[in-house]
Amino acid sequence: MxxxxxxxxxxxxxxxxxxxxxxxxxxxxxxxxxxxxxxxxxxxxxxxxxxxxxxxxxxxxxxxxxxxxxxxxxxxxxxxxxxxxxxxxxxxxxxxxxxxxxxxxxxxxxxxxxxxxxxLESLKSYSPERLIYIFMIKFLTICGFKPEFNLCIECHRPYADKMYFSVSSGGIICDKCRVLKKDAHSISPEASSAIEYIQRTGFPQVLRINLSKVCREEINFILRGFCKYHLHIDPFLNMSGKEYQA
Ligand SMILES: [Zn+2]
CATH class of the missing domain: 2.40.50.140 (Nucleic acid-binding proteins)
Incomplete structure (x- = not known):
C-alpha cells in the first residue's frame, strides 16, 4: 500500500x-x-x-x-x-x-x-505569551484532559457564585466540596469564563481575547499546575529556562 x-x-x-x-x-x-x-x-x-x-x-x-x-x-x-x-x-x-x-x-x-x-501561523503576529495558554487549553480539551468548568467535579452540581479550582481533581469545586480538597484555590468568574471561551472559540477569533493581567496570571497558575500534575510538563518554561510571564 x-x-x-x-x-x-x-x-x-x-x-x-x-x-x-x-x-x-x-x-x-x-x-x-x-x-x-x-x-x-x-x-x-x-x-x-x-x-x-x-x-x-x-x-x-x-x-x-x-x-x-x-x-x-x-x-x-x-x-x-x-x-x-x-x-x-x-x-x-x-x-x-x-x-x-x-x-x-x-x-x-x-x-x-x-x-x-x-x-504556528499565529505566532507570526501574536506573542508566545498569548499563544501558550490558547494552545494548551485547546490541546487539553481536544485530547480529553480538559479541565472541567461546567459543574462541580466532586458533587456534579452547578456551582453558585463562589468557585475553586482543584488541580489534582482537574476542575471546579463548589463552596460545599471545597473542604474535601486541600489544593482547592479560589478562581474568579472572569478566569473561568475566559477558559471556557478559549475551549469553544476557533481561530482566528480566539486570538482576539483580551484579558486583564490578574486574569492571565490566574489562568497561568491553573494551567501550569494542571500540566505539571497531569502531564508532568511545565509549558511555561522555555528551552533556555526562561519563564513566560502572564
Ligand atoms: Zn461540589
Missing part, C-alpha cells in the same frame, strides 16, 4: 549513518513514525530539511508495524519567521513536544493537526 499525506515533523533523530527516524503528525493518519532511508545521501526525493515543526507532503507506506517507510518529502511551509526569534522558536518546539508526547500512534485527529497549524 502506498499513500500521500501532509504532516508536521514533531520529533526527529538520526538513524544509522544516513537515515532519519521522525515522528510526524499527519492529517489523515494522526501521529506516525516515519523512516527516511538514505536522507543524508542527497536523494532528490527528499527536498525538505525535515526540521522540527516544518509542514511537508509525504509519500508513505502504511503497514502493520510501528515504523512506516517514507519515500518522498517536499516542504510546504518551513515557518522560517519562527527560526529567527528564540522565544517563538522555543514556543513552537514546545507545541511539537507536547503533541509528540501526548498523542498515540495512528489515531487520526484533524483537530490536533489544525491546532498545530493555526498556532
Amino acid at each position: 502506498i499513500d500521500k499525506d501532509i504532516g508536521f515533523v514533531i520529533k526527529r533523530i538520526n538513524f544509522r549513518e544516513t537515515s532519519i527516524l521522525a515522528s510526524i503528525y499527519t492529517m489523515k493518519f494522526g501521529k506516525i513514525q516515519g523512516l527516511f532511508k538514505g536522507f543524508y545521501t542527497n536523494k532528490k526525493e527528499f527536498s525538505s530539511s525535515l526540521d522540527i515543526f516544518t509542514l511537508n507532503e509525504f509519500v508513505l507506506y502504511p503497514r502493520k508495524s510501528e515504523i512506516w517507510l517514507v519515500s518522498y518529502a517536499e516542504l510546504i511551509d518551513g515557518y522560517d519567521f519562527l527560526r529567527r526569534d528564540i522565544d517563538k522558536n522555543s514556543m513552537a518546539a514546545m507545541f511539537a513536544r507536547v503533541v509528540d508526547k501526548y498523542t498515540v500512534l495512528f489515531y487520526a485527529n484533524p483537530r490536533v493537526f489544525y491546532l498545530l497549524k493555526y498556532s
